[in-house]
Amino acid sequence: MTDKSASWSYAEGLAAEDTVVARARERSLELGVAPVSPGVGAVLTVLAATSKAQAVVEVGTGAGVSGVCLLRGLPGRSTFTTIDTDVEHLKAARQAFTEAGVPSSRVRTIPGRAHAVLPRLNDSSYDLVFIDADKAGTLVYADEAVRLLRPGGLLVINDALDHDGVTNPVHREPAAVRLRALHRRMLEDERLATALVPTGEGLLLSSRR
Ligand SMILES: C[S@@+](CC[C@H](N)C(=O)[O-])C[C@H]1O[C@@H](n2cnc3c(N)ncnc32)[C@H](O)[C@@H]1O
Numbered sequence: 444m445t446d447k448s449a450s451w452s453y454a455e456g457l458a459a460e461d462t463v464v465a466r467a468r469e470r471s472l473e474l475g476v477a478p479v480s481p482g483v484g485a486v487l488t489v490l491a492a493t494s495k496a497q498a499v500v501e502v503g504t505g506a507g508v509s510g511v512c513l514l515r516g517l518p519g520r521s522t523f524t525t526i527d528t529d530v531e532h533l534k535a536a537r538q539a540f541t542e543a544g545v546p547s548s549r550v551r552t553i554p555g556r557a558h559a560v561l562p563r564l565n566d567s568s569y570d571l572v573f574i575d576a577d578k579a580g581t582l583v584y585a586d587e588a589v590r591l592l593r594p595g596g597l598l599v600i601n602d603a604l605d606h607d608g609v610t611n612p613v614h615r616e617p618a619a620v621r622l623r624a625l626h627r628r629m630l631e632d633e634r635l636a637t638a639l640v641p642t643g644e645g646l647l648l649s650s651r652r
Pocket residue numbers: 471476477478479502503504505506507508509510526527528529532555556557558575576577580
């Protein structure tokens with residue numbers, strides 16, 4: 444297998460971002476939040492557009508970089524629910540959504556821990572779920588997401604390669620062990636068709652059958 448890092452950098456560099464996303468990235472840095480990479484943002488826009496999702500849930504709003512990318516791909520009447528523990532992050536994200544021209548009626552920002560908020564959302568009511576919050580919670584959030592998705596819906600999990608931490612089997616750090624368990628769980632789940640895409644720090648994509 445050849446080293447793919449040059450192709451990876453090329454793909455990340457190809458993703459063009461405008462001033463709205465650039466400002467959201469600046470606010471992310473100020474708040475100490477790690478936003479999705481430009482390549483991941485571009486993939487999210489394409490997935491949102493092709494899914495034609497009417498209802499979307501995001502776990503881990505940050506300052507709204509991923510949210511703006513998703514909203515840019517979604518149909519105009521879709522609704523976007525985004526969850527974060529930090530109200531300052533939600534405030535920054537709302538600013539980004541306003542700057543992106545998204546009516547506030549389409550966006551529901553929910554403050555709280557995803558562990559507590561996700562169980563309150565209805566079964567089989569969402570077309571796309573994006574997970575990018577605390578990494579220790581991802582496995583639980585993924586289980587909840589499968590419950591939330593309608594047949595044909597899409598689950599997208601960010602940071603699925605943990606900065607290459609999972610690639611070496613001798614690495615036994617908790618994050619790598621958790622992610623390998625997540626990969627196995629999603630690939631073995633017969634309700635899902637799953638692929639791991641090495642964009643950004645890795646995107647795990649699962650389609651609900
Ligand atoms: C990596 S950042 C999200 C970045 C965002 N997706 C973007 O691209 O702009 C992770 C976010 O998850 C939030 N978070 C951390 N633990 C959480 C939890 N248990 N429930 C909900 N949100 C959480 C943090 O406050 C932070 O804003």
